[in-house]
Amino acid sequence: MKSVLLIGTGGVGTIAGLSLTLGGQANVTAVVRSAYDRVICEGYKISSPDHGNHSGWRPYRVVRTIDEAVNSETPVVYDYVVVSLKALPDVYCIEEMITPAVKLSHTTIVLIQNGIGIEEPLKKAYPYNVVLSGVSMIGCQNVGAVVSQFEKDRLIVGAFLPESAPEATNQSAHAIAKEFTEIYGTQFAEYTENITFYRWRKLVYNATINPICALTLLDTGRCHLSGLSKNLTFPAMQEVIAIAAAHNHIFPDDIADSMLSSDDGLYYRPSMMLDVVYNRPFELEAILGNTIKAAQSKGISCPTLSLLYTLLKGVLWRVKETQGMVQAPEEGVKWAAYS
Template sequence: MRDRKYAILGTGALGGFYGARLQKAGLDTHFLLKSDYQHVNEYGLFIESKEGDFTLTQVNAYHDVEKMPQCDVVVVALKTTQNYLLPKLLPPVVKENGVVLVLQNGLGIEEEVAQIVGNVTVIGGLCFLCSNKVGPGHIHHIDYGEIILGEYTSEYSPAGITENMQLLSDDFKSAGISIELTEDLLLGRWKKLVWNIPYNGLSVILNATTDKLMADQYTHRLIAQLMYEVVLGANSMGRNIPDSFVQKMLDYTLQMKPYRTSMKIDYDECRPLEIEAIFGNPLRKAQAAGADLPQISCVYHQLKFLDAQNQREG
């Protein structure tokens, strides 16, 4: 596996961090960049991390996917608002019988990828990472970094622990990245939404970082209510999330360093928000299964309004 080529589509806070770690571990890694291409091509990538800073002075950087080599593993680390580009980006760079690793938030993403490229394995990765891009080619890793891997199957039926998951796990672990494997990707996606829905949504609507949301009794209560609605949504699709997991996510966030969520950063930078992947898709799937999620629906509609206003004014 170590002689396999990796392509990183989206060299931002997430793709830049994980891709740099893979290259530092000796894996053949190729990066697709947009605005940072010139800088990274000349100066490389700088990772400022709680686990130790490092610089990659030589980076395989590309501005055009057609110039990238075909790779065994293609890591999709774009924002889901850019997924309309995937039909152009994926076919040239992924080898037949290769792997597409989707490191994105939300629900239903793997289905879209599977429709674009045939004869590949699609694996979803749920990233528990506090990381920001703070300048051209400069990634600031604040905390955490674990990835949960699960293989996609038609209708999201549980795939078990597959060989491809094990091989990816070995590579990422060699790069010092903590990996957990899940037999059920759909359950993993819903569990990630237990955190993503309340904190991403409320951070934008209430203009607050995670620590401020947790410090106030009213927002703390609202966060818990939203989390339990996510649990209801998961139940409607036959996936059980125990109450103890909700408490675990609340405790986990209390222990986090103050964090401005990725959606809040996008909002502050006047970039389109990942509303459909994180809120719209789960809402529609749960509603189709007969579940009513009124508070998540309320957050969804508020975000749609704020995003539209922000895009017009930005």
């Protein structure tokens, strides 16, 4: 039985914990913060077309903090640390956060997060541990420990391998990635040797539809109705596709149409839009910032993505101000200091 620490119990994380548990090969300890008391008293209420309906479900253990997960009466050595928090490097440092739970050369770190280029800081911090990268294609949400899944659970998993890694290390990492998909359930998880391809593929949606819905506060259906999808989202997708191609990731010709039709029949509000609505920090750097850096590294112009990024930096500053994370000086601001 594998020991798994789950950090991040939103919709994606909770469904991951459920799948890992139902597979019968893992004991899952979940770090639950805001909903801790409710989960302890009532458990989760889950509606899932893949994993069934559950009332009062709890993982093997529920804890408030990572320190509590590690420093129990019987200390636990975790085989896997699964991180399904939002990728917010300007809010918290995941590599520092998970330190108490990572045993040198033993614990595998699994990142189920959005964006591109998110694995490097973890591999730099833990060069002797395997880092797996997971791209989740699920649609779900967790509101007060009530989890609703409305799109199929599909998790694509691969090993993050630096170019300098020895072949023996690579083979071991691939084997561990395959093992994790088996623990998760191969009907829901699949292994790939090219996880970066799937990260770029998801960015065709996440770096375009997500930001545009967040800026306009229009759901996907209303973006179609207003003409935004045709006149702004589609051209932005072409920029992502070109950047991916420059990094040797080639997609089918119809990928933009496929992504734009993925929410057909729904007035879907993407996660970044909901973050803005509820005044929460969102994954700007992981999704858009790193995409633009990847373009710059290949000398590619991406004016639409750059404009979206700049506008969203302003929105994020406003969110941070309301959260007390940044503060405008009382004496006012002079342009010369920022020109």
